[in-house]
Amino acid sequence: MALLEYALIGGILYGIFFSLVGIGLNLIFGVMRIINLAHGQFIMLGGFGAYMLARGMGLNPLFGIPLAIAGGIVIGYPLYYGVVPRLQKSQDPEMLSFILFFGIAQMIEAVAVFAFGADQRSLPQDALGSGNIGVLGQEFPDSWWVACLVSVLAMLGLYLYFSRTRLGFATRAIMADRDEARATGIDVDRVSAIALIIGIALAGIAGVFVPYLIGSVSSSIGDGLTTTSFAIIIIGSLGNPLGTVVGGLVFGVGTMLMQTYYSSWSNLAPYALLLAIVLVRPSGLLGRAVRRA
Amino acid sequence: MRTHLKRAWTACAAGLLASGLALSAAAAQTAPSEIKIGTLYASSGPFAVASEGQYHGLQYWAAGVNKSGGVFVKAFNKKIPVKIVAYDDQSSTATATTLYNQLITQDHVDILMADFGSVLTSVAIPLAAEHHMLLIDPTGSGANFFTKKTNYLADVSIPSSTVWPLPLAHFILAQKIKRVAIVYGSNDFDASQAETLKATLEKGGVKPVYYHGVPTTESNYTVLLHTIAAHNPEAVIELGYAPNDIAFLHALAGSGLHFNMTFTIFPGQLLALMEKNVGAKTLAYTYTYPTPPLVAYPKTTLGPNTAAFVKEFTAAEKAAPNFLDAAGFNTGLIMQQMLATAPKFTQLDFHQALMDMSGKTTTLLGEFKINSHGAQMGELPPVAQLVPAGKGVTPVVVYPQDKATGKAIYPAPKK
Numbered sequence: 001m002a003l004l005e006y007a008l009i010g011g012i013l014y015g016i017f018f019s020l021v022g023i024g025l026n027l028i029f030g031v032m033r034i035i036n037l038a039h040g041q042f043i044m045l046g047g048f049g050a051y052m053l054a055r056g057m058g059l060n061p062l063f064g065i066p067l068a069i070a071g072g073i074v075i076g077y078p079l080y081y082g083v084v085p086r087l088q089k090s091q092d093p094e095m096l097s098f099i100l101f102f103g104i105a106q107m108i109e110a111v112a113v114f115a116f117g118a119d120q121r122s123l124p125q126d127a128l129g130s131g132n133i134g135v136l137g138q139e140f141p142d143s144w145w146v147a148c149l150v151s152v153l154a155m156l157g158l159y160l161y162f163s164r165t166r167l168g169f170a171t172r173a174i175m176a177d178r179d180e181a182r183a184t185g186i187d188v189d190r191v192s193a194i195a196l197i198i199g200i201a202l203a204g205i206a207g208v209f210v211p212y213l214i215g216s217v218s219s220s221i222g223d224g225l226t227t228t229s230f231a232i233i234i235i236g237s238l239g240n241p242l243g244t245v246v247g248g249l250v251f252g253v254g255t256m257l258m259q260t261y262y263s264s265w266s267n268l269a270p271y272a273l274l275l276a277i278v279l280v281r282p283s284g285l286l287g288r289a290v291r292r293a
Numbered sequence: 294m295r296t297h298l299k300r301a302w303t304a305c306a307a308g309l310l311a312s313g314l315a316l317s318a319a320a321a322q323t324a325p326s327e328i329k330i331g332t333l334y335a336s337s338g339p340f341a342v343a344s345e346g347q348y349h350g351l352q353y354w355a356a357g358v359n360k361s362g363g364v365f366v367k368a369f370n371k372k373i374p375v376k377i378v379a380y381d382d383q384s385s386t387a388t389a390t391t392l393y394n395q396l397i398t399q400d401h402v403d404i405l406m407a408d409f410g411s412v413l414t415s416v417a418i419p420l421a422a423e424h425h426m427l428l429i430d431p432t433g434s435g436a437n438f439f440t441k442k443t444n445y446l447a448d449v450s451i452p453s454s455t456v457w458p459l460p461l462a463h464f465i466l467a468q469k470i471k472r473v474a475i476v477y478g479s480n481d482f483d484a485s486q487a488e489t490l491k492a493t494l495e496k497g498g499v500k501p502v503y504y505h506g507v508p509t510t511e512s513n514y515t516v517l518l519h520t521i522a523a524h525n526p527e528a529v530i531e532l533g534y535a536p537n538d539i540a541f542l543h544a545l546a547g548s549g550l551h552f553n554m555t556f557t558i559f560p561g562q563l564l565a566l567m568e569k570n571v572g573a574k575t576l577a578y579t580y581t582y583p584t585p586p587l588v589a590y591p592k593t594t595l596g597p598n599t600a601a602f603v604k605e606f607t608a609a610e611k612a613a614p615n616f617l618d619a620a621g622f623n624t625g626l627i628m629q630q631m632l633a634t635a636p637k638f639t640q641l642d643f644h645q646a647l648m649d650m651s652g653k654t655t656t657l658l659g660e661f662k663i664n665s666h667g668a669q670m671g672e673l674p675p676v677a678q679l680v681p682a683g684k685g686v687t688p689v690v691v692y693p694q695d696k697a698t699g700k701a702i703y704p705a706p707k708k
Binding site for chain 2: 002003006007010011014109113118119120121122125131132139140141142143144212213214215216218219220224256259260263264266267
C-alpha cells in the first residue's frame, strides 16, 4: 500500500512537471497549427541556460526562469515573423512546419553539441533545497516540489492569460478559427507571435528543472522530450493547452505505477495509454468538453 | 639432341623467371597503399561521451603508427600507413546498421571495428558474419554475442559480460552480504552482466531480493529507489550506462535513502564526468569496477604499460586519458600486432593471428585472452570503493585480495 501511495504521489508530481514540458508545444499547435518539432531542443536550451547560470556564474538555477522568458522573446519573435506567415500561406502548413521545425531542431542540437559538447551536465544537487518534503508520510526531494510548484504557477499564469486578458481572449479566438478572428479585427500575427514566445518560454522554464527530474541535461535529450510531449498533449487534447495538464498527470502516474510494479516496461506506459486513448477517444481526454467552453 | 635439351632448359628457365617476376608483380599489386580501418563513432546521443573517447584513442594510435611509416603487415612484408574511415552513427542502432553496411560494401575497408558498447556493436555482428569479415569489437561485451564458435568476432578491450561481474559477485559473497538488489538496463551489456551476477550470487546462496530491468533510456530513479528500499537490501547494484548512473546517483542523493553498499559501473570508466555531474560527496563510499588508467598494469608484452601510456597521451593530447581513450588505443595496438603476425591478408588469417596472441599477450589493459566464441576472458577489472581524497574521490581496490590496495569501508558511512 505504501508503495502504491508513493507511486501515485510521485506520479502526480512528475506528471505536473511533464504538463509544463508539453504545454508549450500544445499552445503553439493550438494557435498556429504548426508542429514544433524543435520543442524538446528549446527545453534542452533552458536546461543549458540554467547550467551556465549555476556553474558559470554561481547563481541559483531558478534565475534560469527569467532567462528562459528572455530567450523566448529573442528566439520566438524573429522565428514567428521569419517563418510562420509564410507557412500559413502554403497548401499544407502542418506538414511543412513538420519538416521546417525538424531542420531547426537538428540545427539547435548541432549548435548545442558545438557549444557544450556531448556529455551530460547536472545542476548543484542542493540548489533547490537539500532535504525532502513529505505528504501522507511519503517523502520526495525538495527539487521535485519546487519543479511542481513552478509548473503549477506557470500553468495558472497561462490560465489567467487565457481567461482574464484581452490578448488571451484573442488567442482563444484564433485557436477557434484563425480566419474568423482576423475578420473580427484581431491582429492575428501579433497575438500568434506572443503565443509562440510564450510556448518557447514555457519550454525553456521546463528545461530549468530537467536536470533535477531526469538526472542531467545533454545536447541529445531534445528528440526524446519532443516525443514524450507529443504523447502527453495527444492524451490530453491536441490543440487545447489546458488538456495537457490531464495528459501530463496520466503520463506521470502511469509511468510511476509501471516503474513500481513492472519497471522494464515503464517507458511503454505513455505510448500504450496514447494508443488506447486515441482508439477510444480520438480527440483526447478533454477534447470536446473544453472546446465547448 | 643436345641442342633440343639446351633449348628446353632455356625455355624452362625463361618460364620460371617470367612466372617469378609475375608473382612478385602480383604481390606488389595486391599490397594496398593504405590499410583502411572502418569504424563508427557517436557525436551525439547517450553513448557520445564514451564513443568519442574510444574513437579518440584509436585516432591517437593511428597518428602514432603513421608517424613511423605505418603498421608492419607481414603478408606484404612492409610497413603500410593506416587510414581510418569513420562515420557518425549518432548513438542510433538504425543509423549504425546502414553505416556498417556502407563500410563493408561501399568503402571495402580492410578491417571492421565496432563503435562503443554492446548496443552499437550488436547490429554489426550479424553484418560482419554475413560478409565474412572479422569484427574487431573494442567494448561490446554482451554475453549473447558469444554463444557460438565464430571466426568473425573478437572482443579485444573489455571483458565479456559472462565473466566481468565475477569479482563483484565474489566480493559480495566474501562480505557476507545477504540482501542484494539488482537494477539493470534492458540491453545486451547490462542485462547479461545482471544475469551473470545473479547466477553467481545464487550459486553462493544469495538470492537477490530485488531483480528488475529498466529501459536503457531510464532517467528517473526516485520512485524506483523507494521500491528497492521497500525490500530492505544491504547492497544496491545499478548496472547501466553513464547517463543511467548519473540519474541513479542523483536520485539516491536526493532521496535521503542510505544503503550499506551502492555499486555503479561508469565511475570506474569516466570518473571525471561522474564527479562533475554527481559530485564527490555523492560518489563517496560507492563501489565500481576501476578500469585503466585508474588501475595500472606495469608489465606488458605489447605496447606501453598503463603509466607510460598516460604520460605519452597526456603530453600529446594535453588532457589525461580515460578508460575509453585507453580502450581505443588498445584496440589499435591489438590490430597492429594482428597485422604484424597474420601470414596472409585475409580475414581468417587475422582471426587466427588474434587467437595465437590470446593468453600470451599483456597490454595496458591487462591480459588479452579471447576464446573461440570471440569473448574476452582477460582484462578483468577488480572491485574498488571510491573514498574521499581532497576535493574528489579516489578508487581503493578492495577485491580480489591479491590486488587490494585497501580494505572496504562497510557499511558505507551515512553522508
